[in-house]
Every structure is written in C-alpha cells, then in structure tokens.
Amino acid sequence: xxxxxxxxxxxxxxxxxxxxxxxxxxxxxxxxxxxxxxxxxxxxxxxxxxxxxxxxxxxxxxxxxxxxxxxxxxxxxxxxxxxxxxxxxxxxxxxxxxxxxxxxxxxxxxxxxxxxxxxxxxxxxxxxxxxxxxxxxxxxxxxxxxxxxxxxxxxxxxxxxxxxxxxxxxxxxxxxxxxxxxxxxxxxxxxxxxxxxxxxxxxxxxxxxxxxxxxxxxxxxxxxxxxxxxxxxxxxxxxxxxxxxxxxxxxxxxxxxxxxxxxxxxxxxxxxxxxxxxxxxxxxx
Amino acid sequence: xxxxxxxxxxxxxxxxxxxxxxxxxxxxxxxxxxxxxxxxxxxxxxxxxxxxxxxxxxxxxxxxxxxxxxxxxxxxxxxxxxxxxxxxxxxxxxxxxxxxxxxxxxxxxxxxxxxxxxxxxxxxxxxxxxxxxxxxxxxxxxxxxxxxxxxxxxxxxxxxxxxxxxxxxxxxxxxxxxxxxxxxxxxxxxxxxxxxxxxxxxxxxxxxxxxxxxxxxxxxxxxxxxxxxxxxxxxxxxxxxxxxxxxxxxxxxx
Amino acid sequence: xxxxxxxxxxxxxxxxxxxxxxxxxxxxxxxxxxxxxxxxxxxxxxxxxxxxxxxxxxxxxxxxxxxxxxxxxxxxxxxxxxxxxxxxxxxxxxxxxxxxxxxxxxxxxxxxxxxxxxxxxxxxxxxxxxxxxxxxxxxxxxxxxxxxxxxxxxxxxxxxxxxxxxxxxxxxxxxxxxxxxxxxxxxxxxxxxxxxxxxxxxxxxxxxxxxxxxxxxxxxxxxxxxxxxxxxxxxxxxxxxxxxxxxxxxxxxxxxxxxxxxxx
Ligand SMILES: Nc1ncnc2c1ncn2[C@@H]1O[C@H](COP(=O)(O)OP(=O)(O)OP(=O)(O)O)[C@@H](O)[C@H]1O
Ligand SMILES: [Mg+2]
Numbered sequence: 001x002x003x004x005x006x007x008x009x010x011x012x013x014x015x016x017x018x019x020x021x022x023x024x025x026x027x028x029x030x031x032x033x034x035x036x037x038x039x040x041x042x043x044x045x046x047x048x049x050x051x052x053x054x055x056x057x058x059x060x061x062x063x064x065x066x067x068x069x070x071x072x073x074x075x076x077x078x079x080x081x082x083x084x085x086x087x088x089x090x091x092x093x094x095x096x097x098x099x100x101x102x103x104x105x106x107x108x109x110x111x112x113x114x115x116x117x118x119x120x121x122x123x124x125x126x127x128x129x130x131x132x133x134x135x136x137x138x139x140x141x142x143x144x145x146x147x148x149x150x151x152x153x154x155x156x157x158x159x160x161x162x163x164x165x166x167x168x169x170x171x172x173x174x175x176x177x178x179x180x181x182x183x184x185x186x187x188x189x190x191x192x193x194x195x196x197x198x199x200x201x202x203x204x205x206x207x208x209x210x211x212x213x214x215x216x217x218x219x220x221x222x223x224x225x226x227x228x229x230x231x232x233x234x235x236x237x238x239x240x241x242x243x244x245x246x247x248x249x250x251x252x253x254x255x256x257x258x259x260x261x262x263x264x265x266x267x268x269x270x271x272x273x274x275x276x277x278x279x280x281x282x283x284x285x
Numbered sequence: 286x287x288x289x290x291x292x293x294x295x296x297x298x299x300x301x302x303x304x305x306x307x308x309x310x311x312x313x314x315x316x317x318x319x320x321x322x323x324x325x326x327x328x329x330x331x332x333x334x335x336x337x338x339x340x341x342x343x344x345x346x347x348x349x350x351x352x353x354x355x356x357x358x359x360x361x362x363x364x365x366x367x368x369x370x371x372x373x374x375x376x377x378x379x380x381x382x383x384x385x386x387x388x389x390x391x392x393x394x395x396x397x398x399x400x401x402x403x404x405x406x407x408x409x410x411x412x413x414x415x416x417x418x419x420x421x422x423x424x425x426x427x428x429x430x431x432x433x434x435x436x437x438x439x440x441x442x443x444x445x446x447x448x449x450x451x452x453x454x455x456x457x458x459x460x461x462x463x464x465x466x467x468x469x470x471x472x473x474x475x476x477x478x479x480x481x482x483x484x485x486x487x488x489x490x491x492x493x494x495x496x497x498x499x500x501x502x503x504x505x506x507x508x509x510x511x512x513x514x515x516x517x518x519x520x521x522x523x524x525x526x527x528x529x530x531x532x533x534x535x536x537x538x539x
Numbered sequence: 540x541x542x543x544x545x546x547x548x549x550x551x552x553x554x555x556x557x558x559x560x561x562x563x564x565x566x567x568x569x570x571x572x573x574x575x576x577x578x579x580x581x582x583x584x585x586x587x588x589x590x591x592x593x594x595x596x597x598x599x600x601x602x603x604x605x606x607x608x609x610x611x612x613x614x615x616x617x618x619x620x621x622x623x624x625x626x627x628x629x630x631x632x633x634x635x636x637x638x639x640x641x642x643x644x645x646x647x648x649x650x651x652x653x654x655x656x657x658x659x660x661x662x663x664x665x666x667x668x669x670x671x672x673x674x675x676x677x678x679x680x681x682x683x684x685x686x687x688x689x690x691x692x693x694x695x696x697x698x699x700x701x702x703x704x705x706x707x708x709x710x711x712x713x714x715x716x717x718x719x720x721x722x723x724x725x726x727x728x729x730x731x732x733x734x735x736x737x738x739x740x741x742x743x744x745x746x747x748x749x750x751x752x753x754x755x756x757x758x759x760x761x762x763x764x765x766x767x768x769x770x771x772x773x774x775x776x777x778x779x780x781x782x783x784x785x786x787x788x789x790x791x792x793x794x795x796x797x798x799x800x801x802x803x
Contacts, residue, residue, distance in 0.1 A: 122442050125441065
C-alpha cells in the first residue's frame with residue numbers, strides 16, 4: 001500500500017466520478033458437493049465495486065448471496081473465475097474487510113463488552129485498556145446495548161446478539177464492510193434506527209460496503225447500487241443505480257415518490273425470482 | 286426456607302435412624318461383621334490423634350503430584366493434536382484403542398518398575414489423568430466452531446491468537462468435563478496403587494485392616510475415603526459452576 | 540443456511556491412503572524402536588521386547604492356557620454389569636418416580652457415590668470369599684451408581700407439560716409411556732449403559748489383580764510379581780484386544796446416534 005492511498009478522496013456527492021476498483025468478481029462460479037452430488041450454487045457472476053460504493057445484493061433464499069460474501073472475505077475459493085480485492089487476488093482470509101456473517105459468531109464465553117473489544121486484543125490492532133474501554137463504551141452506546149455489557153451472548157435476544165456482532169465489527173473500522181442480513185432479527189423501529197446509524201458511519205468513514213438483504217426497501221434506502229440475483233444457481237438478473245444524495249436520511253427517504261418508483265421497479269424483477277424459488281422448492285420436495 | 290429446613294430435618298432423622306438400627310444390630314445380634322457406629326467413631330478419633338493425617342498426606346501428595354504432571358500435559362497435547370487435521374487422522378485409531386484400555390491394569394507394571402514408594406502411584410495418577418484430559422481436550426479441539434476461527438482470522442488474528450482466544454476457551458467445557466472424571470479417578474488410581482502394594486496411604490489403611498480382620502478399621506477407612514471422595518466431587522462441581530457460567534446459561538436458555 | 544464452517548475448500552482434503560500408510564509407518568516405527576531400544580538402552584527387565592511378547596502370546600494361544608483367564612474376565616464383567624445395571628435402573632426408576640423420597644436420600648447416595656468403590660473389595664472378600672461373587676459384587680457396586688444417575692436424569696427429562704397435553708388429548712397411560720416416557724429415558728439409559736461398561740471392565744481387571752487366581756488382571760499382576768515383563772505386556776495386549784473388541788463398536792454406535800446432552 002502506498003501512502004497516497006491512505007488519504008481518502010473527498011466524499012462523493014451525486015454522480016460518482018470514476019473511482020478505483022475495490023472489489024471485483026470476474027465470471028465467478030461456485031460448485032458445492034454434498035452427499036456425492038455436485039451442484040452449482042453461483043454461476044457467471046461478475047461484480048465490480050468501486051471504492052466507497054455501497055452495494056446491496058437482494059435475491060431469494062439460497063440464491064448464493066452469502067456465498068458471494070464468503071468469497072470476498074477469502075473464506076471460499078471460486079470454482080471458476082477470479083476474485084480480487086484492491087487489484088490483488090483474494091487467496092486467504094481477507095483481513096481488510098469486516099464481515100458480519102448471517103449467523104452471529106459471538107464468542108459464547110465472553111461478555112458483550114469483551115466480545116466487542118476483542119479486536120483490540122489482537123497484536124495487529126492492539127490498544128491499551130483505557131482506550132479499549134472507551135471505544136467499547138462508545139460502540140455499545142451506538143448499537144443501544146447499554147446495561148448489557150456484562151451479559152453473555154446466551155442471555156441476549158437474537159436482535160441484541162446481531163447488534164453486538166455489528167458493534168464488534170465496526171469498532172475497528174475496517175475499510176470494507178460485508179454485511180449479511182445485519183438487521184434481520186430486529187423489530188421495525190430499531191431496524192430503522194440502526195440503518196440510519198450505519199449509514200452515518202459508512203458515509204463519515206467512507207467505507208465500501210456490500211450489504212446482503214431480503215428486504216428490498218432496506219436495499220434501496222441504503223445502497224448506491226442494487227443487484228437482483230436469480231434464484232439458484234445465482235446469477236445477476238438486474239442491477240440498478242440508486243441516485244439518491246449522500247449523506248442520506250433514510251427516515252424521510254422512504255416517503256419520497258422516487259423511492260417508491262425505484263422500489264416498485266426492482267420489486268417487479270424480484271417477484272419473479274421469489275416465485276421461481278418457491279416453485280423450485282416445491283418441486284424438490 | 287422452611288421447606289429446605291424440613292428436608293434437612295428429614296435427612297437428619299433418616300441418618301439417626303440408620304445409625305441407631307446399625308448400633309442396635311451390633312449390640313443385640315453381633316458386631317463381628319458389621320462393627321458398630323460407636324466403635325467406628327472411636328476408632329476414627331483414635332486415628333485422627335494418630336497417623337491418619339500422615340496417610341492422608343501420602344495419598345494427597347500422590348494425587349497432587351500426579352495431577353500436576355498429567356493435567357497440563359494432557360490438555361495441551363490434546364488440543365494441539367486435535368487442531369492438526371493430519372495428526373488427528375493419523376493418531377485416531379491409536380487414541381481409540383488406548384481409550385478402551387483400562388489403564389489402571391498397568392498398575393502392577395508400574396509397581397514392578399518403580400517399587401514400593403510413592404513413585405508408581407504418582408506415575409499412575411499422572412498417566413490416568415493425562416489420558417482422561419487428553420481424550421477430552423482432543424475431542425474439544427475437534428469440535429471448535431470453525432466460524433469463530435474464521436471470524437477472528439478476518440480480524441487479523443494470527444494462528445497463535447486464534448488458538449489462545451478460540452480453541453483454548455472453547456475446549457474449556459471439555460476440559461472441565463475431563464476434570465470431573467480425572468479428579469475422582471485420580472483418587473481411585475492412587476487407592477488402587479496403595480492397595481496393591483504399599484506401606485502407607487489411605488488404600489493401605491484398608492488392606493492393613495483387612496489383613497487383620499479388623500472390621501472396625503475397614504469401615505473407618507471406608508468412611509475416611511468417602512469423605513475425601515465426596516470433597517473432591519464437591520470441589521469439581523463448584524469449579525465447574527464457576528468456570529462455565531456461560532455454558533449453563535446457554536443450556537438453560539434452550 | 541450453511542452449517543458448520545464458513546467454507547474452507549481452500550484446504551486440501553487428506554488422502555486416506557496416505558493416512559493409512561502413515562499409521563502403519565507409525566506402528567512399525569513404534570514396534571521397531573521398542574525392539575531396538577530393549578537391551579541396548581533400557582534393560583529388557585523393564586520393557587521386555589515385542590518379539591518376546593509375541594512369543595508369550597503365541598505360547599498361551601498354543602497351549603490354550605489364556606482362555607481360562609479371558610473367560611473369567613468376561614464372565615465377571617458381564618455378571619457384575621448386568622446385576623449392577625438391573626439394580627441401578629430399578630433404583631433410578633423407583634426414586635425418579637417418587638421425587639420426595641429422592642430428595643431426602645440424595646445426599647446419602649452422593650456420599651456413597653464419592654467413595655472409590657475398589658476400597659470395598661477387602662470387605663467383599665471377607666464377606667464372600669475370594670472368587671467370582673466378591674468380584675461381581677464390586678463390579679456391580681460401580682455400575683449401580685452410574686445407571687442410577689443416568690436413569691434419574693432420564694426420568695427428570697420427561698416433559699411434564701407434554702404428558703399433561705397428551706392426557707388432555709385423551710391418550711392412555713400406556714400410550715404416554717410409549718410416546719413420551721420411553722423416548723425421554725432411553726438416550727440417557729443408553730449413555731449410562733455405554734459409559735458404565737468401561738468402568739465395569741476397569742473394575743473387573745482391578746479386582747482380579749487385587750484378589751483372584753484367574754482373569755487377565757490376575758495374569759498381569761502375577762507376571763509382574765514374577766518380574767516376568769514379557770508376560771505383563773502380553774497380558775496387557777490380550778486385554779487391549781478384548782477391551783477394544785467390547786468398547787470400540789460402542790464408540791462407533793455413539794457417533795451414529797448423537798447424544799442429546801453433553802454430560803450430566
Ligand atoms: N458449505 C456448503 N456446502 C454445500 N452447499 C452449500 C454450502 N454453502 C452454501 N451451500 C448452498 O449454496 C446455495 C447458496 O447458499 P447461500 O448461503 O449463499 O444462499 P443465500 O443466498 O445466502 O441464502 P439466504 O438468503 O437464505 O441466506 C444454497 O443452495 C446452499 O444450500
Ligand atoms: Mg445467506
């Protein structure tokens with residue numbers, strides 16, 4: 001990494017100028033073998049994510065969204081095609097990204113606070129105790145877990161665990177976020193609040209984001225670009241730029257007529273895929 | 286409160302009833318085989334004023350020294366071997382075989398090697414606790430949640446950091462389960478060693494009494510062993526509760 | 540969606556053939572090193588050597604003298620095991636179904652459980668003499684407690700609410716036993732029966748070594764007392780064959796039917 005790259009460009013407003021390519025998947029396919037049968041989970045997926053872009057992936061369950069994130073995180077190698085990050089092929093666990101997996105992976109023997117602060121215990125991000133405590137308190141505040149610092153994950157609700165996992169990832173401010181259904185277990189109000197908080201943070205820190213979600217509304221509210229996947233094997237059915245300004249106010253955006261128009265347009269695409277996936281599952285039974 | 290005090294009262298009554306019946310049997314029929322509670326209490330007092338503590342110290346030292354060698358070695362080798370895919374695969378059949386062998390069967394061999402003193406018992410306790418801890422932490426290391434390992438890897442944790450922060454604590458459940466076996470088993474192993482050939486220790490108290498057909502001595506020694514064994518069991522349970530609070534929460538939540 | 544690991548298809552799978560070769564290599568190396576070291580670095584008095592041990596085993600097989608001991612061990616093991624299991628399960632059911640009594644006697648049972656049972660052997664020998672009965676009694680005394688606790692845990696595991704629900708739906712007592720009680724208890728019983736078999740074998744061998752004139756435990760102890768180390772190791776090898784023949788299939792069974800709980 002050169003020093004130049006550490007200095008982030010101005011935050012983008014409106015139309016995006018040509019930015020450096022951050023993540024790229026080139027004609028990627030993934031085969032899985034289970035019980036002796038090989039099947040294709042993801043097929044011919046090409047995605048380019050420029051620096052500081054917020055990309056949302058939507059698609060029916062089982063279409064390969066998590067699989068795509070796993071490849072970007074370097075936890076899964078593509079069967080065909082290539083995955084690069086910052087121009088270099090991803091070959092091992094990608095420590096430049098923060099990955100919030102679909103299943104929260106909190107360490108069950110650590111309290112909430114100790115889970116959130118764990119990154120600062122690692123040699124590569126070492127921080128002294130005072131600093132760590134301060135940052136942990138800050139994050140706990142941000143995700144609304146005040147009063148639960150000393151609780152163990154088993155004592156939290158599903159939504160609280162998700163928020164703790166989010167805080168643990170955000171605390172070390174990775175340059176890229178991979179978010180797999182981060183708000184799935186939250187109630188509607190909390191969800192809106194958290195979306196807003198996340199937007200603020202991402203915009204302030206100029207992070208690159210790939211968000212996987214079932215919720216088309218969430219995708220349109222938060223992302224610069226939405227990709228719709230076909231039901232398995234996952235391919236890209238459509239993609240669309242979302243032209244709303246940054247910084248965004250997700251709370252009021254959802255009441256704008258342009259928002260509804262875009263939502264409706266994407267929904268008509270997604271609807272077919274949902275129908276197809278339901279049909280496929282019915283046949284499989 | 287009242288409920289639990291009533292329970293304890295009932296238990297006390299039961300205990301007194303058993304002891305009274307025992308004493309009555311001894312007085313009215315014969316105390317030749319069953320001795321009697323009073324005689325046992327007297328003998329216990331006599332021993333406590335005499336060499337009981339010496340024998341306890343011997344057994345305690347054997348257990349303590351054996352565990353001090355066996356536990357850390359077993360835990361560590363188990364975890365390291367369990368984390369290496371190839372080593373685990375290669376050694377699995379040997380481990381399974383060793384696991385099925387009654388290890389205390391080797392006591393005569395150890396006595397043949399090390400003779401009469403504490404040495405063979407220490408080695409036996411160390412060997413037994415090593416194996417028990419090894420099996421447990423080996424399984425524990427195999428059962429580590431790989432997603433937790435991946436999470437830490439993505440944060441930039443080195444292999445060593447992942448081992449310390451994920452493998453070791455998640456093996457802890459298994460290690461504690463191992464301890465729950467190993468500690469009582471250590472007492473058993475030491476006693477077996479002492480019963481087989483020894484001039485001191487709690488096991489020796491039993492065989493010494495038995496050789497003299499001293500029934501009161503046998504029962505008194507059994508009583509002492511029961512207390513020691515009970516304390517060890519209680520201690521491990523307390524330790525488990527303290528160390529595995531998160532685990533209890535987890536299973537209760539389900 | 541995806542269970543277990545976030546995928547690690549980057550790691551190469553182990554080649555089972557290579558693993559097998561490595562296992563054989565380890566075994567050969569172990570035996571070879573033993574043979575080499577014996578008499579060169581360590582006196583054979585201590586560790587004997589594989590060839591001598593094989594010779595002893597061969598002799599025992601040829602003259603058939605080993606079978607007395609094997610048979611004795613098996614008989615003691617299974618008699619003690621069966622008696623102990625029957626008593627333990629019976630006691631567990633009885634006390635499990637009368638929780639009030641169980642609560643009163645619990646500390647007494649726990650106290651007896653804490654006693655290292657081998658210490659009872661001299662007592663049993665005085666009562667029953669040296670021979671099968673005292674050994675069986677000792678093995679049974681170990682197995683009883685394990686199965687008592689397993690059965691008790693199983694009875695406690697029975698879902699009261701489910702029984703009430705089924706009653707409301709008009710299920711008969713026999714149906715409830717078959718559909719709710721048995722399925723709740725069986726896994727516990729199975730685990731108890733399996734773990735106690737190992738303890739039973741250990742106890743059998745120890746009781747043979749301590750006071751007996753036959754059995755593999757006796758053979759080990761006798762050879763050791765004669766300072767006949769090849770005999771000791773030969774008896775241990777026979778015991779290893781016997782114990783793995785009994786225990787290993789059980790271990791495999793376990794892997795197929797997953798236990799419901801970690802441990803009690
Ligand atoms: N490790 C694996 N082994 C075998 N099959 C897998 C594995 N991981 C995923 N799959 C399969 O690949 C397909 C895509 O899985 P993936 O988890 O990426 O879906 P998804 O889009 O994230 O679904 P959801 O929205 O339900 O989370 C599914 O059919 C799944 O069963
Ligand atoms: Mg998914």
